[in-house]
Amino acid sequence: MDKSRYxxxxxxxxxxxxxxxxxVISSLQDICPDLAKFIIEFPFGDIYTRDTLDLRSxxxxxVAALTALGNCLPQLxxxxxxxxxxxxSENEIKEIILQMSVYAGFPAALNGMLAFKEVLIERGHEKCF
Known part of the structure; x- marks a missing residue:
């Protein structure tokens, strides 16, 4: 294992x-620790660390991709x-999800927006809606 990458x-x-x-990583330890390792090394060790896009981008x-896929609510x-x-910002995320209604359809955008509502409630932001 490449320790620096991990x-x-x-x-x-x-x-x-x-x-x-x-x-997420903990939930994989008893069934497939290799998948947890791959998630840490590839997306986060190799892709997210590239310097062309910032973390926000x-x-x-x-968020756009997972909303459009429509079947990834836990990951979304x-x-x-x-x-x-x-x-x-909350408003930017709402607009990203709304934008996906054009390309992925209303069911995907609806599921995405309801997932976002759950996230906001979990974070104590109920006053936002």
Missing amino acids: QKGLKLLEKIDGKAGEN REVAT KVHLNAALNVGC
Whole structure:
């Protein structure tokens, strides 16, 4: 195992996803620790550490993609939190999800917006709606 790649990825996972990322990794330890290692090394150790896009831009793209896919609600919620953690505003995230209604359809946007509502409630932001 490339320790530096793993360590870089773990550090960035903690910075971006915080407890949610830690929970994902922990949930894999008893069934497939290799998948947890791959998640830390590849997306976070190799891709997120590239310097062409900042973390905010990467999370905008990720929220859009996961919303458009429409079948990734647990992962979408992790990345909605991450987007807030790296500086996206609530209104920006709402617009990203709304934009996906044009390209992915209303069901995907509806599911995405309801997932975002859950995230906001979990973060204590109920007053926002």
